[in-house]
């Protein structure tokens with residue numbers, strides 16, 4: 001009797017789509033408009049077609065296939081598989097084993113100067129899926145740098161880094177409110193998770209209005225796990241997961257606590273701002 005019960009349970013799990021599976025992302029070049037600027041861009045995409053925002057990866061996956069649709073090779077890294085990088089030639093692909101990650105949000109990115117400057121970086125999210133889970137990839141951009149790299153050049157390491165655009169999920173405010181993964185919509189008592197990965201080169205600090213959030217993961221500030229905070233530092237490359245359990249209704253902003261990062265090419269308000277919309 002027991003084996004039959006087990007096989008029925010397994011069949012139910014498979015039917016519900018909980019079985020681990022493989023996912024494929026394409027690395028695709030293109031261009032985007034941001035706050036009046038035009039930028040060359042590279043994104044991890046759901047299909048071979050270019051998309052404005054990097055596709056994020058979530059769920060219990062066994063493996064991840066990455067296809068290089070760019071014209072040059074990329075060196076990929078993933079914090080889930082630290083110490084290893086994968087060189088992927090144009091037109092080639094690589095398969096990463098991302099099984100058994102537990103509750104963790106990881107970063108997947110191209111460590112090449114071209115990949116970093118053009119924004120080929122996203123998050124791989126595992127676990128914490130018993131509640132709605134929002135995803136915020138932070139980044140900042142110097143449009144001129146993107147064109148230098150797109151044309152095959154390289155950056156002057158002695159030049160000052162002065163980004164003009166600041167984004168959540170590759171969009172700047174107010175367009176962040178049109179992105180269902182940036183704009184948090186919930187109700188009093190209905191907790192949500194938010195994974196935040198800083199894909200840029202600048203450290204950021206996010207300020208939550210209206211609520212404190214519980215720190216579940218902080219890859220660069222591990223001692224803060226368990227703290228309840230309204231100000232959350234996210235260093236360059238850092239991965240943070242917080243839980244928001246709203247105790248009051250209202251619409252409150254979350255924003256980068258650095259004045260330049262809440263502008264679009266110098267104009268306020270813009271950049272890294274989104275909202276928490278909490279119904280009664």
Ligand SMILES: [Cu+2]
Pocket residue numbers: 207208209255
């Ligand atoms: Cu504030």
